[in-house]
Amino acid sequence: MSLDSNIPEGPLAEKWTKYKFDLKLVNPANKRKYDIIVVGTGLAGAAAAASFGELGYNVKAFFYQDSARRAHSIAAQGGINAAKNYTNDGDSVFRLFYDTIKGGDYRSREANVYRLAEVSNNIIDQCVAQGVPFAREYGGLLDNRSFGGAQVSRTFYARGQTGQQLLLGAYSALSRQVASGKVTLFPRTEMLDVVLVDGKARGIVTRNMITGKVESHSAHVVVLATGGYGNVFFLSTMAMGCNASAVWRAHKKGAFFGNPSFTQIHPTCIPVHGDQQSKLTLMSESLRNDGRVWVPKTKEIAEKLRAGGMKPTEIPEEDRDYYLERIYPSFGNLVPRDVASRNAKNVCDEGRGVGETGLAVFLDFRDAIERDGVDVIKAKYGNLFQMYEKIVDDNPYETPMMIYPAIHYTMGGLWVDYNLMTTIPGLYATGECNFSDHGANRLGASALMQGLADGYFVIPYTIGDYLAGMPYDKVSTDHPEFQKAEKELKERIDKLLNINGSKTVDYFHKQLGHIMWEKCGMSRNAQGLKEAKEEIRKLREEYWKDVKVLGVNEELNMTLEKALRVADFMELAELMVDDALDRKESCGGHFREESKTPEGEAKRDDKNFAYVSAWEYTGEGKPEVLHKEELVFENVELTQRSYK
Amino acid sequence: MEKGRTYTLKVWRQPNADAKGAFKNYKVEDISPGSSFLEMLDILNDQLSEKGEDPVHFDHDCREGICGMCSLFINGRPHGPDEEITVCQLHMRVFKDGTKITIEPWRANAFPVIKDLVVDRSAFDRIVQAGGFISVNTGAADDANSIPIPKVNADLAMDAAACIGCGACVAVCKNASAMLFTAAKVSQLALLPQGDIERKERAMKMVAQMDAEGFGACTNTGACSAECPKSIDLSVIARMNREYFTAKITT
Numbered sequence: 001m002s003l004d005s006n007i008p009e010g011p012l013a014e015k016w017t018k019y020k021f022d023l024k025l026v027n028p029a030n031k032r033k034y035d036i037i038v039v040g041t042g043l044a045g046a047a048a049a050a051s052f053g054e055l056g057y058n059v060k061a062f063f064y065q066d067s068a069r070r071a072h073s074i075a076a077q078g079g080i081n082a083a084k085n086y087t088n089d090g091d092s093v094f095r096l097f098y099d100t101i102k103g104g105d106y107r108s109r110e111a112n113v114y115r116l117a118e119v120s121n122n123i124i125d126q127c128v129a130q131g132v133p134f135a136r137e138y139g140g141l142l143d144n145r146s147f148g149g150a151q152v153s154r155t156f157y158a159r160g161q162t163g164q165q166l167l168l169g170a171y172s173a174l175s176r177q178v179a180s181g182k183v184t185l186f187p188r189t190e191m192l193d194v195v196l197v198d199g200k201a202r203g204i205v206t207r208n209m210i211t212g213k214v215e216s217h218s219a220h221v222v223v224l225a226t227g228g229y230g231n232v233f234f235l236s237t238m239a240m241g242c243n244a245s246a247v248w249r250a251h252k253k254g255a256f257f258g259n260p261s262f263t264q265i266h267p268t269c270i271p272v273h274g275d276q277q278s279k280l281t282l283m284s285e286s287l288r289n290d291g292r293v294w295v296p297k298t299k300e301i302a303e304k305l306r307a308g309g310m311k312p313t314e315i316p317e318e319d320r321d322y323y324l325e326r327i328y329p330s331f332g333n334l335v336p337r338d339v340a341s342r343n344a345k346n347v348c349d350e351g352r353g354v355g356e357t358g359l360a361v362f363l364d365f366r367d368a369i370e371r372d373g374v375d376v377i378k379a380k381y382g383n384l385f386q387m388y389e390k391i392v393d394d395n396p397y398e399t400p401m402m403i404y405p406a407i408h409y410t411m412g413g414l415w416v417d418y419n420l421m422t423t424i425p426g427l428y429a430t431g432e433c434n435f436s437d438h439g440a441n442r443l444g445a446s447a448l449m450q451g452l453a454d455g456y457f458v459i460p461y462t463i464g465d466y467l468a469g470m471p472y473d474k475v476s477t478d479h480p481e482f483q484k485a486e487k488e489l490k491e492r493i494d495k496l497l498n499i500n501g502s503k504t505v506d507y508f509h510k511q512l513g514h515i516m517w518e519k520c521g522m523s524r525n526a527q528g529l530k531e532a533k534e535e536i537r538k539l540r541e542e543y544w545k546d547v548k549v550l551g552v553n554e555e556l557n558m559t560l561e562k563a564l565r566v567a568d569f570m571e572l573a574e575l576m577v578d579d580a581l582d583r584k585e586s587c588g589g590h591f592r593e594e595s596k597t598p599e600g601e602a603k604r605d606d607k608n609f610a611y612v613s614a615w616e617y618t619g620e621g622k623p624e625v626l627h628k629e630e631l632v633f634e635n636v637e638l639t640q641r642s643y644k
Numbered sequence: 645m646e647k648g649r650t651y652t653l654k655v656w657r658q659p660n661a662d663a664k665g666a667f668k669n670y671k672v673e674d675i676s677p678g679s680s681f682l683e684m685l686d687i688l689n690d691q692l693s694e695k696g697e698d699p700v701h702f703d704h705d706c707r708e709g710i711c712g713m714c715s716l717f718i719n720g721r722p723h724g725p726d727e728e729i730t731v732c733q734l735h736m737r738v739f740k741d742g743t744k745i746t747i748e749p750w751r752a753n754a755f756p757v758i759k760d761l762v763v764d765r766s767a768f769d770r771i772v773q774a775g776g777f778i779s780v781n782t783g784a785a786d787d788a789n790s791i792p793i794p795k796v797n798a799d800l801a802m803d804a805a806a807c808i809g810c811g812a813c814v815a816v817c818k819n820a821s822a823m824l825f826t827a828a829k830v831s832q833l834a835l836l837p838q839g840d841i842e843r844k845e846r847a848m849k850m851v852a853q854m855d856a857e858g859f860g861a862c863t864n865t866g867a868c869s870a871e872c873p874k875s876i877d878l879s880v881i882a883r884m885n886r887e888y889f890t891a892k893i894t895t
Contacts, residue, residue, distance in 0.1 A: 051782040066703065067769050069809055070711040086789060122783070129785035131778045131833050133802040140792025158802060164710055165805060172777035179773045187766065210758055239705040273678040278686055279707040390726075390733055393678070456782045504693050506686075551698050555660055556759040558701055559693065 003256070003614055003629045006417040007111040012635050013093075016115045019418070020461055024468035031056035033472040035219040036463070037204055038062070039191045039246055042071035043163075043448060044431025045225030046170035047455025053177030055460060060217060061174070062186040062206060064241055064561075069171045072227060072239040073451060076163025077284050079145060079155035080448040082120040087144050091152040093117045098636060099150050100446060103336070104411070104439020105588035105604060106638050107259070107612070109631065111418060112436050119457040120449050124156055126456055130169040134158050147444040148285055148336060155445045160284065160383055166448055170455070191246045192564065193485045194222060194253050194427060201427035202475045205485045207493075209561060212553040214486050214493075216477035220470050221426045221463060224250060225455065228410035228432040230263065232569045232576065233521070234513025236407035237269060237282045243565040244572050247414050247433050255422035256614040256627060258415035258435030260572065261580035264442055264589045265522050266408035267340035270391055271360035280406040281391060283384055285444055288333045288340070290368040290377065291401065294322045295361050299351040306358055312400050313366075323347055331643040338441055338589050338602070339643060341405035345522045348404075355402045364400035405522060409447060411438040411589065412579075415614040415629075419462035420454060423614075426466065430454035435612065440588025493553050496563045501546030505563045508543050512536065512570055520577050525593040529581045533574060540570045575615055575624060582626060585609040599644075606638050648674030649741040653688065655700055656748045658757050661764075665757065667746075677737035681724060682707060682714065684736055702761040707732040709873065712808035715815070716761055717748040722812035722871050730810060730873045750811050752820035754858045765811050767857035768825060774853035775846040776829040778838050797835045804832040806874040813868035813876075819860030824868040826854045827884035828876050834887050844891035851888050 008019040026034070034057050038049040041063045049061040065071060085091040096117035101108060124142070128134065134156050135143040144153040158165035177183040186206070193205040195216065203218040229244035230236035251257045268283045296302045297319045304310055323343060325332045335343075344361045347353065354360050369377050374397060378385070385396045392402070414422050414429040416436055421428050431451040438446065475482075519532035543566070551557040586595040586602035587609070595603045611628040618625055650673045658665030672688050679687075682704050689699035705713040714731040718724035724734045739745060747761065755763040805828070813824040830847050833839030839846070862881060869878040 047782075054781045065705060065711070065713060066765060067712075067809065069769075069772075070705060070713050072706060072711070075706045075708055075710050084788070122785070124788045125785040126780075126782060128788040128791075129778065129780040129838055131801075131836050131838050133798055133805050133832065133836070134788075135802075136793055136795045136798040138795050140794055140798075141789050158805075161710065161806065164808070165802075168805065172772065173780075173782070175769065175773040176777040176779060178769075185769070187769075237708075239711060240707060241705050274676055276676055276679045276683050276687060278680070278683050281708050387733075390729065391680075391735065393735070393737060460782065504690055506690065548693060550693055550696065556701055556762060559699060 003415070003423075003627050004417060005109065005629060006419060007109065008418065012110060012114050015111050016118055023461055023465040026464045026468050028056055032058065034058065034221070034467050034470070035060070035474065037217055037219040037222045038225060039204065039223070040071065040225035040227060040431075040433070041068035041171070041174065042073035042225060042227055042431060043167055043170055043451030044455040045071070045223070046167065046174045047452050048223055048225060048430060048459050049183055050170060050173035050177050051456055051460040052463070053180065053182035056182070059177070059183040060186060060219065061183055062189050062191055062204070064188065064190045064209065066187055068174055068185060068187070069168060071167060072242055073167045073448065074164045075239065076448055077160045077282070078147060078286065079157035079162045079445040080123065080166065080452075081147070081154050081445045082124045082156060082449065083117055083154060084121055084124060086142060087153045089152045091154050095152065096120060096154065100437065100443060101439070101636050103441060103443035105441050105641065106439065106606065106610065106633065106636075107587055107631065108437055108439035110633060110635055115458065116437050116450060116453050119453045122457055123449065123452045127166060127169050130173060132158065132165045132169040148334070150443070163448055166452065170452070190561065191226075192489050193249045194424070195481050195485050196253055196424065197475050197479060197481050200425045203477065203482060205482065205489055207489070210556050212555060212557065214489050216482040216486055218475045218477050218482070220467060221428070223428040223430060223459065223463070224414065224433050225430045226433045228413070229569070229572060230407045230410050232512065232573050233407045233516050234509050235272065235277065235280050235517070237266065237280050240279060243568070245565050245568045247429070248568040248572050250414060250422065250424065250427060252617050253424060254617070255424045255427055255429070256415040256616050257412070257575060258612050258614050259412040259440070259579065260576045260615065261520065261583060261590055262411035262440050262588065263407060264337065264409040264411060265341045265405045267337055267344060267405045268363065268403045269406035270388065271355050271402050271404040272357060274357070282406070282408065283388065283403065285337070287363060287381060287384060290380070291333065291363040291365050292322055292367060293324050293333050293340070293361055293363055294320045295347045295352040295354060297321045302352045302354060302358070305354055306356065312354070312362060321347070321352070328643045335643045336441070338591070341522055342591055344405055360402040360404045362400035363403045365396060366400070369397065409442055411435065411440060411442055415612065419465065420459050421462070421466065428459060428463065430459055440590055492564070493560065496547070496549045496560065496567070497553060499545065499547050499549065501548045503546050504548055505559060505566050508539060508547060509562075509566045509569070511539055512566070512573055515539070516573055516576070520580050523591050523593055524580050526581060529577050533577045536570060536574050536577065543567065543570060578624060579613055579615065582613060583609055604640060648676055649736065651675060651684070651739065651742070652744040654744060654746045655761075657700070657760055660759055661756055675736050677735070679736045680707070680732060681718070681734040681736065682732050700761065701759045704732055709733045710808060712810040715750050715763065715810055715812070717750060717815055719746050722750070722815040723873055728873055728875055730808070750815035752814045752859070754820065754822070755811060755814065765809070767859070768809050768811065768822070770857060771822065771826055771850055771853045772829060775842070775849035776833070778833060779842060791837050793836060801832045801835040803877060804828045804835070804880050807876055808874055810873065812871050812873060814859065816867045816871040817860065818865070818867070819863060821862045821868070822854050822857070822859035823862040823881050823884070824872065824876055826850050827880040830884040830887055831880040834883065843887060844895055847884060847887035847891050851884075
């Protein structure tokens with residue numbers, strides 16, 4: 001099978017407009033003859049489901065939470081980018097496009113990213129019309145703030161809760177369609193397989209999480225909007241329920257997986273406190289505007305500090321190493337996420353880390369408070385300082401904060417073409433669950449933009465083109481393909497419930513997370529990756545022999561839910577390792593120790609690796625086949641990033 | 645590092661919606677004061693799993709206080725004994741070593757128990773479906789800056805929009821009233837010019853749905869606002885009453 005990205009011909013700025021005109025349309029009266037399944041109700045899923053309903057399609061929306069309003073898009077804090085140029089500081093669609101391509105370290109498609117920048121403005125208009133209370137200035141117009149990776153002020157925000165407000169906007173649009181009868185909601189329902197009939201996606205198999213009932217749902221087309229897979233690492237900033245099962249099951253049915261190893265590690269999270277920890281909390285990137293990052297100059301001081309022999313505030317200036325300012329004098333504490341994360345790891349590896357575990361660095365506001373006064377700092381970061389104090393029980397006004405990097409986002413995902421269709425006809429992937437727009441590194445305030453762009457302004461157009469070529473006939477859920485998928489799922493559930501082993505699901509999940517974090521995390525090398533692959537295989541074998549899943553299928557059983565997810569995480573983890581092993585260059589969040597400059601910085605290899613890796617599943621126990629989509633850059637010049 | 649603490653937990657167990665529930669006592673040991681309340685429950689569940697006993701089911705997801713999924717009634721207070729937080733942000737350092745902690749589900753007729761501490765809050769979704777939106781189709785919007793909105797109104801709308809839909813307001817109310825939840829949405833949209841066209845219909849339909857779901861009446865005791873993890877102000881209820889009565893007498 002060959003990859004066709006279906007990128008339209010013509011100049012970059014005209015592609016999408018022309019393409020929209022060329023797409024086939026479904027007559028308004030005929031839309032009601034088509035059924036669409038949407039899985040996930042985060043920004044991408046809720047926006048798509050609401051828009052499909054408005055167009056007149058019959059929509060079924062599935063999600064594992066108890067309400068569509070709770071998807072993890074809700075946790076995004078900072079903001080959403082758009083090229084409005086309301087601030088008159090030189091922004092444009094092209095500049096947003098350029099920043100996003102460069103920020104992604106030149107590993108995304110020009111045409112997709114340009115379209116994203118182009119529709120970014122429509123998103124802001126749409127959200128304001130829905131009643132999203134964006135921050136405003138005294139004149140009543142919308143306010144903007146600055147964010148990393150850009151020299152213009154283009155980020156719209158709603159206090160520190162932008163994701164929440166955008167999601168509630170999409171949820172309200174969705175609720176309106178539920179009331180009108182065009183959308184049916186399936187809460188507490190987990191999609192556990194996709195069903196193909198004659199090579200096309202025609203439905204899904206789900207498990208009702210309250211009754212345990214395995215059910216089939218048929219449609220003309222299936223849209224996945226199921227988010228990222230950061231929970232492969234056990235500890236991440238993702239919600240506890242975020243999982244990869246939907247995309248992984250789609251992958252096993254024939255959807256190629258794009259750039260699985262591209263994961264983003266955010267530098268400013270609250271450090272791990274011990275082995276009872278279940279989840280990591282992000283502190284906004286904006287803190288690096290005023291906080292100074294440092295560790296003790298020597299291992300000996302760090303050890304004394306960790307043992308409680310002295311306080312951080314007692315360390316004299318000459319014994320502090322402000323390592324980001326020292327190594328990157330021009331960007332200092334504001335280097336991009338991947339660079340800040342790697343350097344934190346380096347100093348901790350040297351034994352100079354702080355905190356009880358030695359896996360933390362200081363983020364110090366002492367100098368900012370001296371310079372601006374405590375009131376100014378409080379006005380800027382008061383809510384974040386309060387959140388930190390609630391969790392850590394330290395007062396960041398008096399003693400430096402401690403931070404450490406954590407898994408935050410996955411740029412990789414199902415491979416999609418320009419239409420957002422996977423390699424399975426009729427199966428689409430939107431938002432974080434596709435690989436498309438962020439290359440090897442995502443810039444801040446871009447995730448919300450992509451989710452809503454895909455859901456509101458891209459897929460409602462492209463799906464019509466596909467449906468226009470589909471007969472109206474429905475496939476019965478009695479079809480042998482549905483029956484087969486149901487049977488397989490029931491067998492998988494039975495198998496898990498009957499292993500009756502000695503170790504908990506969490507035990508295996510933690511082991512998996514440990515392997516991935518150590519060997520396929522912030523820094524990767526061939527030997528470590530090969531070891532990881534072996535270790536994951538062994539763990540997987542052990543899992544299917546020795547995991548303990550209690551309870552029965554026929555009632556709410558959170559252990560069983562988790563057991564199904566962890567089984568899929570383990571398979572996906574192996575593919576992530578394969579992909580990291582194949583990509584011998586360093587780019588964005590993917591740092592291969594073998595590919596670095598003499599100063600130890602990441603070194604990209606455009607000659608050999610300017611491609612998207614798209615992996616094809618070929619069967620149980622067989623190696624996956626790598627397909628390469630060459631990336632062509634006609635509008636930007638590829639440069640090596642430097643922040644020195 | 646401070647040594648681990650020990651607690652006795654008195655937990656509501658109920659296998660399913662139809663079964664009769666009861667409290668059951670458990671002991672947890674070696675709990676780090678830095679652990680969150682939900683991590684403490686994770687540890688309890690690990691212990692139960694090892695003994696072959698069904699884990700305690702509770703709702704949770706983001707574990708950073710914004711999704712609104714977690715919903716535990718701890719020692720007589722929704723989200724436990726700390727201010728302006730959800731259960732997932734509650735930490736064990738708040739509880740003295742050796743104490744007994746009582747954990748119950750949200751209790752309201754409109755929120756039936758599904759299992760243990762998990763309840764069904766779909767009534768909230770139906771209230772929003774009754775009118776908690778502005779009728780604008782995708783693509784129909786004008787430029788975002790075409791209607792300026794006074795900052796003070798935008799800020800008040802944001803204050804109301806901060807609701808996470810957790811249901812603590814209902815759980816703490818002696819009448820199990822959903823006024824704070826409903827009023828927060830009505831207020832947000834009433835404060836914005838975009839929401840003006842449908843304001844009367846919205847207030848009437850949402851209130852009617854709230855009543856139909858079986859939530860109780862409001863007697864203005866203010867416990868809802870006091871226990872709200874996002875500090876939604878009681879004034880939203882006054883605003884909704886105004887919206888509702890204005891709609892009643894003018895339509």
